[in-house]
Amino acid sequence: MRRSRLLLAIAVVAATTVLCALGVWQLRRLAWKEALIATIEARISAPARPLAEIETRWRETGDADYFPAWAVGTFRHENEQYFYTTRKGAVGWDVFAPLELADGRILMVNRGFVPDARRDPSTRQVGQLSGEQRVEGLARNPLSEKPNPFVPDNEPANRTFFWRNLAAMAAAAKIEDNDLVPFFLDAGDSQNPGGLPVGGSTIVDLPNNHLLYAVTWFGLAACCVGVGGALLLRGARRDS
Numbered sequence: 328m329r330r331s332r333l334l335l336a337i338a339v340v341a342a343t344t345v346l347c348a349l350g351v352w353q354l355r356r357l358a359w360k361e362a363l364i365a366t367i368e369a370r371i372s373a374p375a376r377p378l379a380e381i382e383t384r385w386r387e388t389g390d391a392d393y394f395p396a397w398a399v400g401t402f403r404h405e406n407e408q409y410f411y412t413t414r415k416g417a418v419g420w421d422v423f424a425p426l427e428l429a430d431g432r433i434l435m436v437n438r439g440f441v442p443d444a445r446r447d448p449s450t451r452q453v454g455q456l457s458g459e460q461r462v463e464g465l466a467r468n469p470l471s472e473k474p475n476p477f478v479p480d481n482e483p484a485n486r487t488f489f490w491r492n493l494a495a496m497a498a499a500a501k502i503e504d505n506d507l508v509p510f511f512l513d514a515g516d517s518q519n520p521g522g523l524p525v526g527g528s529t530i531v532d533l534p535n536n537h538l539l540y541a542v543t544w545f546g547l548a549a550c551c552v553g554v555g556g557a558l559l560l561r562g563a564r565r566d567s
Contacts, residue, residue: 336555342548343552350544350545353538357538367531374395375397377396378397378508385510391468395463395464395465398462399462400459400460400462401459402427402460403424403433406425407422408422408499409421409488410488412528414528419443419445423488423511435497435500435507435511436512438514439514439524439526439527441523441525453522454524464526465513466511469494470492478490491511513528514527
């Protein structure tokens with residue numbers, strides 16, 4: 328019986344150690360997530376800067392995510408690309424349109440959401456703004472790969488995208504690499520007085536359940552100690 332108690336004690340210690348380690352890991356994740364949320368909130372609340380300033384930051388750091396920016400140019404509506412998404416339960420598309428800047432370079436702008444039935448530009452001609460436009464929104468970094476393996480492959484030939492691949496969108500829109508601004512701009516609300524697309528596609532709602540997870544792991548560790556200790560105590564009393 329002493330051997331059984333020894334094995335049980337080893338199992339309790341090992342399980343408790345693992346559970347506590349998971350709890351500590353979640354606390355570290357909590358600190359990381361809180362710092363990330365604080366960084367994003369600080370960026371979003373800053374005043375919008377000219378596109379050139381955000382490009383400078385990109386060249387220096389490779390990160391332009393969530394910085395408010397504005398740009399002036401003319402939309403190439405004929406080269407729109409479509410990103411599958413949902414908004415308020417409705418299935419549809421975010422419309423990505425090339426914005427031609429004064430220097431001839433192109434900024435891919437996420438103009439906003441259209442329902443699936445209004446993907447065809449002919450169904451929303453009022454919103455196809457012509458002439459020079461000032462667009463304000465949030466800069467967004469491009470993705471280098473799929474967010475996860477369950478995301479469908481993009482279909483550039485059909486202008487259909489399931490993840491935001493800037494290079495593929497630009498190629499589908501017939502934009503040369505040298506002419507492309509290396510990040511997106513997500514247009515903000517009230518960017519299209521003519522109607523669709525509806526701007527404001529960037530929704531920052533990062534889940535932060537790490538404290539709950541940490542409490543759960545530490546609680547399981549305490550239960551493990553309690554149950555294992557009770558079993559060991561009962562065995563010791565039985566053998567005495």
